[in-house]
Amino acid sequence: MSQIRQYPRRRSSWPITALAKVYPRGWHVARHRHRRGQLIYAKSGVMQVTTREGIWIVPPQRALWIPVGMQHEIHMEGQVAVRMLYLDPPTGAPFGPHCRVLSVSSLLRELILTAVSAHEDRQAERMAMLAPLLLHELQSADEAALHIPVPSDPRLRKVCLRLLAGISHEETLEQLAARAGASSRTLARLFESELHMSFVRWRQHVRLAQALSQMSLGRSIKTVAREAGYASSSAFIGMFRRVLGVTPTEYLKHAAQPPA
Template sequence: MSRKRQAALRSTGARSTDPEDYQRVPRAVAAMPKDFAAGHEIAPHRHARAQLIYATVGTMRVSTDAAVWVVPPQRALWMPAGIRHSITMSGDVTMRTLYLRHDAAAGMPEVCRVLQVSPLLRELIVRATELPMHYDERGAAGHVVALILDELHHEQSLPLHLPMPRDRRLRRLCTTLLEQPGDPRTLEEWAHSANASPRTLARLFVAETGLTFGAWRQQARVLEAMGRLGGGQAVTEVALDLGYDSVSAFSAMFRRASGVSPSAYRPSR
């Protein structure tokens, strides 16, 4: 951001919705509020600052070359500086993202991690997006930012990611399953369309993702279910959309994978 533009934003008190304007703000944390319509896609990009990707409403799917994460309102994704990623909105999204200066991000994970968002951290993030971009670091705003950094450094990291293969045949298969998680095709059927043997695909799946085909698909469905349930979608609707014949079968799978029932995962209204 040019000095002229910085001065203009500072004098008017306006809050930009251009991420580039937040990369060189002379503050430890820069908070950007921005709303997106359902289905909106942010093309692959990277930032100079580390980013906490979070939305108070709606679910996002964040993708890098290596993995995919589903991020509902109860979660946030820590994105280290310089990592190329894209974001797809599942439903209308109220994004409230943070950009951390290098020194403020010290001690945070050096790889992408899903973080639990406590009620306190949620309110602090919302408050940060209401502050001027050039907030007074010695006043109340500085205390808000200090609390955010303290909360971030103590939030639990959750293993909620989906490794993506590099083999073009597997990547095409996995991309289709991410778009249509209820697709019931077996590995044998996928192998036929990929012009490869089932044994070859099975071996590649384990070699490139560390998971079998069945385990990868189940993890994809779990993450998709978390996003939909976290957004308030009905359990029965989620179960049928994800290809399960019954709600009980879906609930049993979800409980094994997450430790809680689907209904317990939905937000209280």
């Protein structure tokens, strides 16, 4: 666990700095990068973050680690209260050079919010005491695979963009393959080799991403389940809980907290 004994008086020199912003529904943050590693967390609302490594869906139970220099853009689904931590390269080194989705426990959530408060109030001593525990909890957090990888093969990319656009909920792999000019066996192999997941699992992640977006806009669970291609609400709820660790109702309760 990293030890930070003293923070300098100037906040710009702190090894961990923090920022709070509230974005309106549909706001798009254009592609950019940072000189520091960034932990991005939505206190309420859902973010969709796109990097060269894929598309990342970030609801309130998750935070996304974005390494130094990684270009990314963010789309806000509904009104989103964002909390961001910036870690200088030595402090952020343990989190690695790739994007990672981390589960946010109740303790970690409070530590992130307290760090933002301490930064805003220029409380260097408080940050110095808080930082070791915050870093320990971040390093101990479980990883959550709520991530939609993006392929480079043009045939697979065509299929994936069609699925992301919500056009092909009911189409089979064979039908999608015919549209892309490839065999279903070739597409299945590309999903495994390029995206490291099966076609079924990748489409499930896309459906979940679209469901989160619709739920954040106030659509009912029954409607969202039907539009996501599930035969029943219970089947959708089961998938949701397996991936996110909570039911849609529990998620909505958490996400409904007013931004501040």
